Amino acid sequence: MSFVESEERIALRRAVAEFGAGYGHEYFDAKARSGQKTTELWEEAGKLGYLGVAVPEEYGGGGGGIGDLAAVCEELAAAGCPLLLMVVSPAICATVIARFGTDEQKAKWLPGFADGTLKMAFAITEPDAGSNAHKLKTTVRRDGDEWVLKGAKTYISGVDEADAVLVVAIQRTGPVLVVVPTAAEGLTRHEIDMDLIAPEKQFTLFFDDVRLPSDAVVGSPDQGLQQVFAGLNPERIMGASMATGTARLAVAKAVAYARQRTVWESPIGAHQGISHPLAKVHVEVELARLMTQKAAALYDSGRDRDAGEAANMAKYAAGEAVAAAVDQAIQTHGGNGLTREYGLASMLATSRLSRIAPVSREMILNFVAQNSLKLPRSY
Incomplete structure (x- = not known):
C-alpha cells in the first residue's frame, strides 16, 4: 500500500493551487460579503477540467476518482476559495448518476457536470428528521407516466445557483432519488438567515405535489x-x-x-x-x-x-x-x-x-x- 500520491495527482494539486492563488481569499471573501457568487472561479475551473476530473471520459470528464476531485477541493480551499457546491454537485450528484443512472440520464447530465455548466443541489435533510434518515417524510408516488413529489427539506445549499436538485424521497418500497428542476412548478424555497460569510446560501424547500416525468427517478427505483x-x-x-x-x-x-x-x-x-x-x-x-x-x-x-x-x-x-x-x-x-x-x-x-x-x-x-x-x- 502506497502512502504517497501518484505523480499525476501531485501535478493536479500543483496546477489547482496555482489556479486558486490567482483568485485567493480576498477575492472569495469580497464576493461572500457583498452577496455575490464566485461565478468566474467556478466557470474557469470548469473550463480547465478541474470540476469534472471524476466524471467518466466518455462524457467529457477526466475519468479519475473521488480522490482526484477531493484533491481539487482541498487545494482550492487551501488557496482561500472553498467551493461548497463542489461537495454537492460533482461529488454527490454526478457520482450517483454516473454509477446508477440510465444511459439516457448519463448522457443528459454528466457532460454538464464535466465542464461545470451544470450545478445540482442535493436534498436529504428534513426539519423533523435531522440525522435520522429513517424518518424522512418527503414522498414520491407514481401517477400514470409521472411522479408526484410532496414534502419539505431544509439546510439545502446553493439552490439559488443550481439548475436542479437531487432529492431523497420515500416511496412504498423505500428511498428513491429524484432529479427536480429548480424551476419546477410546485417547488418553493425560503432562504435561511445565516451568520456564515459564504457565497453559498442555505434554503428550506417545499414540494407541493411537484409533477415530474418518468425519467426523473435516477436509475432503478429499487436501488x-x-x-x-x-x-x-x-x-x-x-x-x-x-x-x-x-x-x-x-x-x-x-x-x-x-x-x-x-x-x-x-x-x-x-x-x-x-x-x-x-x-x-x-x-x-x-x-x-x-x-x-x-x-x-x-x-x-x-x-x-x-x-x-x-x-x-x-x-x-x-x-x-x-x-x-x-x-x-x-x-x-x-x-x-x-x-x-x-x-x-x-x-x-x-x-x-x-x-x-x-x-x-x-x-x-x-x-x-x-x-x-x-x-x-x-x-
Whole structure:
C-alpha cells in the first residue's frame, strides 16, 4: 500500500493551487460579503477540467476518482476559495448518476457536470428528521407516466445557483432519488438567515405535489438505498478535504505571522508557547489528510463498506483539525486575528461548521462505536 500520491495527482494539486492563488481569499471573501457568487472561479475551473476530473471520459470528464476531485477541493480551499457546491454537485450528484443512472440520464447530465455548466443541489435533510434518515417524510408516488413529489427539506445549499436538485424521497418500497428542476412548478424555497460569510446560501424547500416525468427517478427505483450511500461517502470525503484545505490556509497564515511578528527582539514563533500549538495542529491536519486519502482510495477501489468507515473517520478528524487550526491561528495573531485585514475571523464560523455538517461529530462517533467497535446501540 502506497502512502504517497501518484505523480499525476501531485501535478493536479500543483496546477489547482496555482489556479486558486490567482483568485485567493480576498477575492472569495469580497464576493461572500457583498452577496455575490464566485461565478468566474467556478466557470474557469470548469473550463480547465478541474470540476469534472471524476466524471467518466466518455462524457467529457477526466475519468479519475473521488480522490482526484477531493484533491481539487482541498487545494482550492487551501488557496482561500472553498467551493461548497463542489461537495454537492460533482461529488454527490454526478457520482450517483454516473454509477446508477440510465444511459439516457448519463448522457443528459454528466457532460454538464464535466465542464461545470451544470450545478445540482442535493436534498436529504428534513426539519423533523435531522440525522435520522429513517424518518424522512418527503414522498414520491407514481401517477400514470409521472411522479408526484410532496414534502419539505431544509439546510439545502446553493439552490439559488443550481439548475436542479437531487432529492431523497420515500416511496412504498423505500428511498428513491429524484432529479427536480429548480424551476419546477410546485417547488418553493425560503432562504435561511445565516451568520456564515459564504457565497453559498442555505434554503428550506417545499414540494407541493411537484409533477415530474418518468425519467426523473435516477436509475432503478429499487436501488435508492444503494444510491444514498454511494453519495454520502463522497460527501464526507469532500467535506473532509475542504476542511483540511481551510486548516492548511489557517496554519499558513499563522506561521507567516509568527515568523515576522517580533516582540522583545525575537519573532514570536521562536517561543514554544506559539510554536508548539502550531506544530500540534499541523500534525492533526496531516493525519486528517492521510485518513481522507485512505477513504478516497477505498472508495475508488470499490470497497464501499470500508470506505464508509474511513470516510466518517476522515470527516471527524478533519472537522476537529480545522476548528483547532483556525482557533490557534487567531490566537497566534492576538487582536489582529479578529480584524478583516488578516482574514481569519471570517473563517471561524465556517471551521466550526465542519464539526456539524454534513454529519455531526456525535453521529460519527455513534457510527464508529456501533460499526467499528461493535458496541450496542442506544437508540
